[in-house]
Amino acid sequence: MEIDKLICEVEDDIRDEIAQVDTRCIRNSMRVLDAFQKNRIADVHFNSTTGYGYDDIGRDTIEKVFADIFHTEDALVRTQFISGTHAITVALFANLRPGDTLLSISGKPYDTLDSIIGFNDNKSSLKSYGIKYEQIDLVDDDFNIEKIKERLSKKDVKMIEIQRSRGYATRKSLSMDKIERAIKAVREVNDEVIIMVDNCYGEFVDDIEPVDVGADFMVGSLIKNLGGGLAPNGAYIVGKKEIIELCAERLTAPGQGKEVGPTLGINKNILQGIYMAPSVVASSIKTAIFTARLLEKLGFEAVPKFDEKRSDIVQTIIFRNEEKLVRYVQGIQTGSAIDSESVPMPWDMPGYTDKVIMASGSFTQGSSIELSCDAPIRDPYIAFQQGALTYEYGKIGVLKAVKYLMNM
Numbered sequence: 001m002e003i004d005k006l007i008c009e010v011e012d013d014i015r016d017e018i019a020q021v022d023t024r025c026i027r028n029s030m031r032v033l034d035a036f037q038k039n040r041i042a043d044v045h046f047n048s049t050t051g052y053g054y055d056d057i058g059r060d061t062i063e064k065v066f067a068d069i070f071h072t073e074d075a076l077v078r079t080q081f082i083s084g085t086h087a088i089t090v091a092l093f094a095n096l097r098p099g100d101t102l103l104s105i106s107g108k109p110y111d112t113l114d115s116i117i118g119f120n121d122n123k124s125s126l127k128s129y130g131i132k133y134e135q136i137d138l139v140d141d142d143f144n145i146e147k148i149k150e151r152l153s154k155k156d157v158k159m160i161e162i163q164r165s166r167g168y169a170t171r172k173s174l175s176m177d178k179i180e181r182a183i184k185a186v187r188e189v190n191d192e193v194i195i196m197v198d199n200c201y202g203e204f205v206d207d208i209e210p211v212d213v214g215a216d217f218m219v220g221s222l223i224k225n226l227g228g229g230l231a232p233n234g235a236y237i238v239g240k241k242e243i244i245e246l247c248a249e250r251l252t253a254p255g256q257g258k259e260v261g262p263t264l265g266i267n268k269n270i271l272q273g274i275y276m277a278p279s280v281v282a283s284s285i286k287t288a289i290f291t292a293r294l295l296e297k298l299g300f301e302a303v304p305k306f307d308e309k310r311s312d313i314v315q316t317i318i319f320r321n322e323e324k325l326v327r328y329v330q331g332i333q334t335g336s337a338i339d340s341e342s343v344p345m346p347w348d349m350p351g352y353t354d355k356v357i358m359a360s361g362s363f364t365q366g367s368s369i370e371l372s373c374d375a376p377i378r379d380p381y382i383a384f385q386q387g388a389l390t391y392e393y394g395k396i397g398v399l400k401a402v403k404y405l406m407n408m
Helices: 003-013 015-038 057-069 084-095 111-117 145-152 176-189 241-251 267-297 322-334 391-406
Strands: 074-078 101-104 132-135 159-163 194-198 217-221 235-239 301-303 315-318 356-359 372-376 382-386
Touching (some): 003 015, 003 391, 015 057, 015 267, 057 074, 057 235, 057 267, 084 111, 084 194, 084 217, 084 235, 084 241, 145 176, 176 194, 235 241, 267 301, 267 315, 267 382, 267 391, 322 356, 322 372, 322 391
Parallel strands (some): 194 217
Antiparallel strands (some): 074 235, 301 315, 315 382, 356 372, 372 382
16 A cells, blocks of 8 residues: 555544544643743743752742642652652652562563662662562553452551553553552552552643542653653652652752752753643654554554553554564654664663663653654564654654665
């Protein structure tokens, strides 16, 4: 089938899904605008601090904006966070003590948490500090409610971890409906356990967030959804005030907490990024929908399917063939604005157990709200694609990848 004819068919097939994304984008944009206006964002909030960062009005107001957007008591939004993984690490070490138990109820977390939890006996892990870890695997891509309630009836678990996105697992990402049911089930037997949600890739994909359905706090990266492609680094934690205070003292120092942390000129980028985030996330979702339908028509398996409800911006394509997987990821690189002539190859990436191939021709290194695609080199050879600053650039990048794949 000619590619131009195929594109027309795809765009006709996905019209209703695209319209739904646009409607949600308007609602989420209103959430952001309301928070900006409530906090009277002005030019003064773009100012910068150095050194200790005392009395940074922009930093403090940004955190009020994030708290208002997500309907939480407090927020910690800092450039001192290197990544979402770093923010999760800070949150875990801040709220867990030797002898405590961390329970993941969504199965094994993302690969970069292996060393943090202590799967590989890292000397700086939670395990090395005497913090225990347990997990309850999902059943048919849903929480094992009966087993969760049975485990929590013993009252010795300090924190529950839920990973909304699938990471490099073969499971589907967790919908807000499933997360809400799980949290309600937890509270039926234990109202003291802390519930944390790794919300990376999930912000603004739905009308509500995990903290709206009972999570105590959630964590995410600013070079994913909420940075809007403009924040050059950083991450956030939003939730209950006492939890945020502990996280701040772990990030900086006890007794200093949120009072320090220079912004070094990043305030405008963070504010403009969160302002643009609903639109950029919508572009990412549209690109994912387009990708799913196009690759389905070419005979590949896409998860989620183009017309399935989504819980994050990640689109997976199952190739069941290493060479086709590598070709597609390399093709995404050819559709990038930056380093389009580079040819990604599988390599031993820090924090991962398998070789990983990663296409990321992005303005910000490692940004996955910009069109990117990566994959662990392991059966069944799944490509994990995410991002696109605009739907137009997203479609162009995907089409270049498909043409590169078909010219094997």
